[in-house]
Amino acid sequence: MENMGHMVEELLHELSVLPLFSEHIGTFTLTNYTFFLLIALALTIVFFLVSTRRLSLVPKGLGNVVEAGVSFVRDGLCVDILGSENGRKYFPFIGTIFFFVLFNNLLGLIPGSLPGTGTIGVTVTWGIVVFLVYNGIGIKKNGPLTYIKSFVPSGTPLLLMPLIFLLEIVSHFLRPITLGIRLYANMYAGHIMLGIFTILVTISLEHLSPGSAVTGVLAFVMRVIMHGFEVFVAVLQAYIFSILTTVYINGALHASEH
Amino acid sequence: MEAIIPKVPEVLVALASFVVLFVLLSKLAFPPVTKMLDERAEKIRESLEKAEETRVEAERLLEEYRVQMAEARTEAAKVIEQGRTVAENMKNEIVAKAREEADAEKAKAIEAIQAEKAAAMSELQASVADLSVAVAGKIIGQKLTASDHAALIERSIAEVGSLNEN
Numbered sequence: 001m002e003n004m005g006h007m008v009e010e011l012l013h014e015l016s017v018l019p020l021f022s023e024h025i026g027t028f029t030l031t032n033y034t035f036f037l038l039i040a041l042a043l044t045i046v047f048f049l050v051s052t053r054r055l056s057l058v059p060k061g062l063g064n065v066v067e068a069g070v071s072f073v074r075d076g077l078c079v080d081i082l083g084s085e086n087g088r089k090y091f092p093f094i095g096t097i098f099f100f101v102l103f104n105n106l107l108g109l110i111p112g113s114l115p116g117t118g119t120i121g122v123t124v125t126w127g128i129v130v131f132l133v134y135n136g137i138g139i140k141k142n143g144p145l146t147y148i149k150s151f152v153p154s155g156t157p158l159l160l161m162p163l164i165f166l167l168e169i170v171s172h173f174l175r176p177i178t179l180g181i182r183l184y185a186n187m188y189a190g191h192i193m194l195g196i197f198t199i200l201v202t203i204s205l206e207h208l209s210p211g212s213a214v215t216g217v218l219a220f221v222m223r224v225i226m227h228g229f230e231v232f233v234a235v236l237q238a239y240i241f242s243i244l245t246t247v248y249i250n251g252a253l254h255a256s257e258h
Numbered sequence: 259m260e261a262i263i264p265k266v267p268e269v270l271v272a273l274a275s276f277v278v279l280f281v282l283l284s285k286l287a288f289p290p291v292t293k294m295l296d297e298r299a300e301k302i303r304e305s306l307e308k309a310e311e312t313r314v315e316a317e318r319l320l321e322e323y324r325v326q327m328a329e330a331r332t333e334a335a336k337v338i339e340q341g342r343t344v345a346e347n348m349k350n351e352i353v354a355k356a357r358e359e360a361d362a363e364k365a366k367a368i369e370a371i372q373a374e375k376a377a378a379m380s381e382l383q384a385s386v387a388d389l390s391v392a393v394a395g396k397i398i399g400q401k402l403t404a405s406d407h408a409a410l411i412e413r414s415i416a417e418v419g420s421l422n423e424n
Contacts (some may be wrong), residue, residue, distance in 0.1 A: 100275075
């Protein structure tokens with residue numbers, strides 16, 4: 001049991017943000033997470049550059065995969081929520097978010113690697129990017145005054161206006177944080193779960209007995225099931241991050257209608 | 259607590275990598291894919307429209323062929339009926355003509371038979387008269403006078419005529 005506690009501590013240490021080639025984290029230090037983030041960046045670029053060279057009118061192989069992904073995000077997400085014109089206009093931004101988050105999430109499922117999205121520094125940064133972009137779109141589309149006014153819905157009693165305005169401002173400022181924490185927490189928690197089951201299997205093998213064999217087999221089965229479930233979570237979280245971004249952009253575009 | 263405070267290098271790398279990826283994907287990767295998707299959608303739309311046009315055309319042709327077929331059937335039935343009528347008329351004409359010819363032949367034959375009969379009767383009358391005179395002469399053993407001859411012939415003819423009538 002003491003051994004397990006030690007292993008869990010070790011797991012939590014491995015999953016914490018650690019400098020990769022130095023003792024301390026400085027301004028430009030590469031961390032364990034940003035290292036895999038850059039690998040995911042390289043993989044995403046290579047995937048798209050290779051797959052877009054194989055496009056044909058009758059899609060096949062990698063071309064088929066990239067087309068299915070792009071079609072899913074552009075038509076099934078952007079166009080569906082924002083309409084044809086705005087959907088196509090903002091697809092590059094939303095598509096970049098979806099594919100980058102997805103590649104990072106999936107990369108983290110390869111044993112020995114970490115998801116770039118498993119640290120709050122990355123996910124909240126992207127949340128802030130989304131916050132700046134959708135507010136920028138809202139101000140550009142409606143004008144700054146109309147956009148700010150839209151924070152208070154029409155018909156709100158005069159006395160309640162300051163409170164509603166304040167609540168709306170707080171809710172807007174919470175959006176990048178909730179976006180970031182949701183993604184980070186899911187990825188981080190998933191890796192802790194996978195790590196715990198791996199530790200259980202390891203301990204069962206180290207202290208082999210009829211009882212520990214049963215625990216080991218059960219833990220192994222759960223580890224496999226959880227790994228499959230994490231693939232689902234990886235795709236789902238990329239989808240949630242993207243759909244929320246799209247919904248925020250849609251809200252900003254139609255702010256004057258509130 | 260330390261785990262939920264963003265680290266500066268992570269923020270910088272996350273921001274820079276996102277910008278780099280956004281620029282690359284929006285300039286190099288997404289345009290050809292979206293172009294291909296749009297082209298395919300357009301091609302599929304065109305194909306569907308063409309297929310619909312072809313289907314309508316095929317239905318129109320089928321309807322035209324059906325009408326033509328129905329007309330051809332009616333025409334054929336009419337031709338057959340006309341042929342049947344013509345054949346019936348021809349048959350009737352031929353039968354009537356044959357009947358007429360047969361009747362004429364029959365009448366002609368009857369006429370010839372009547373003439374033959376009359377001729378035979380005349381010949382028979384003459385033979386019977388001569389024979390009767392000869393037989394009568396032999397029976398009575400004397401020569402008959404011319405007036406006896408005449409009276410005898412008259413009587414025989416009268417008898418033969420009455421026999422013929424019976």
